[in-house]
Amino acid sequence: MTLGEHGALRGIRVIEIGQLIAGPFCGQLLGDMGADVLKVEPPGDGDPMRNWGRGDDKLWWEVVARNKRSISANLRLPEGQQLVRKLATTADILIENFRPGTLERWNLAPESLQALNPRLIIVRVSGYGQTGPYSSRAGFGGIGEAMGGWRYIVGDPDRPPSRMGVSIGDTLAATYGCMGALAALHARERTGVGQIVDSALYEAVLQVMESLIPEYQVAGYVRERSGSALPGIAPSNVYPCKDGQYLIGANQDAVFARLCTAMGRPELADDPRYADHLARGRHQVELDALIADWTRNQTTAEVEKLMIEHGVPAGNIYRAPEMLADPHFKAREAIIDLPTEKWGPLKMQAPFPKLSHTPSSVRSPAPTQVGQHNAEIYGEELGYSADQLDALRAINAI
Template structure:
């Protein structure tokens, strides 16, 4: 099956998570992603555990479907080779601190001189403008600064970091979206452009109702535990053997929930008859629901709630997620065969497309695995020329 980004060539200078996540999304959809790494060291995340046969599972999960070439970009000849690659590329992606590429003489203003159609995407902590631009950042830093920690955690508790690295991952997703938008513009006009994505900006962009609540009420949002602050009931409830998440997201669903519970009188109760009233009186409603949910197991409630048409779900641990029949049916757990690490399971491709389905076609590369192949096929170098580059420690 032909893939949506087949024919798009991406030069990937990124490392760790935000940038590699963006290029992984593109590689999964068929782009030829060439990962350019420092000789002998490579992407920082190659040193992140856990390991299988000295290969990082962290790195392998983010860099599938890519090819790896090593280049020492501090050497003039390596820069020359990179610039030749730019002439043949559609996209360059980097997540260095702003100014780093310019110091190397490889910033957007230089690259567009040799390829006016190039899409140059930069994903950094604070972006390429503003007073914080030159500061370094990691996921935890932007989670802290971007407000998401201040609204996460148990009610009355301390601000809490979100488990997955959403500071990096959202930046990766927005970077991929920006690249695709820029490619569409180029298809229409022939004009390339720079895509500048800041991790902090992305955290602000996903605050959604926290911003709305503050600007409307003037009250600073605080951690509210596992319940939704604007919709009720919308939280986990205790069962006889665990917990179940119940999300009655509108009045019609609340009526169905009451019918299931045999508490139809709640529908006419002034405290509970509308969502604003239920949210106002959540401290009264929650224990009433809990008294009912504690009478059956989580599985029993799942079956009853599903039959009633009320959204619900168990709180799965990771092992349960990887065994979930819906997750497996959607091919969201895939297995690749790595040349060193062997078999490795990882998350699949979440975007399902009827005509151009993406896929995990090959494992992450070992460091420099495709260097000679790329120098030959992309730049047309012969074996003697490649051997001279190797002696000069260009790669």
């Protein structure tokens, strides 16, 4: 099956010259939606993501590089730079996540690429953005999470700031980069010209910080770490059971009343300490303790049954084994089996979100070799002869 044959972005070509997480995840999202993604890797070892993962089995690449074709180009050499310039004339979107100024040093400045192809949209993901006093600094996802406010509020209050178990700063910046690219594609329909999408890691994190800034401006309130609870939002926490833990979210008045009935304590809904949102927030600690006294005498299955019967939002805390065993994941096809050369059918998350008429899909596994599609792209599509490709290999340009 030809890449880009199906999906909302069928017919859109993406050149991805980023590496590690943010740029490649943006490319993954666009590829899942049907775009033809050409992954440009440095000759030799390629993208470091090929060797990222747990233990001896490096599986991250299999997810982030799906739906992509690999070509190699040494962007530090004029010959490699010229290959990207030629590719840019055929593309709709170019993604990069190098430190600002790197493209310019490689003679691949956005204005020069857009001079060759005025319709080209360039997604630039970086730590601090393309402008401002910090723009030239190196920036990784964790730094963006810290500067954007995420790290300070994550963890238990008696311990240093913690982190999530995933690279949320990188993936947020990539997602906003993808969103910007889609908006730029729509704008191009009206204007006929592309534009630059500037996605900074710290600003992507800042976007999901809710009312953190105005809370400080108006009330001088600085959000602090609060563990598994959100201050003033009660009950909404993880509660102990006989055989594990269970998450319950019943902070809305009517839902809280249903929880009280499920617990066999309907009178609590009318107790002045818990009767409305503000009261429950003021008595959050004692309310959590009261609910925990009830749940610790139940199994998770018993609590779940009661929550479902009474319409209370709640759920188990899943790991990979629970996801693979859950019938809802299966019914929704949230996890797919992707045929791979090395691993056989490999389970991974399905494309998301779901579109009713132009569904996203995984049409090909991650390329196994750096430059696996050089002959196909450079030779068949750009017209380079076998001798020309051999000459480029001889100087390590591909």
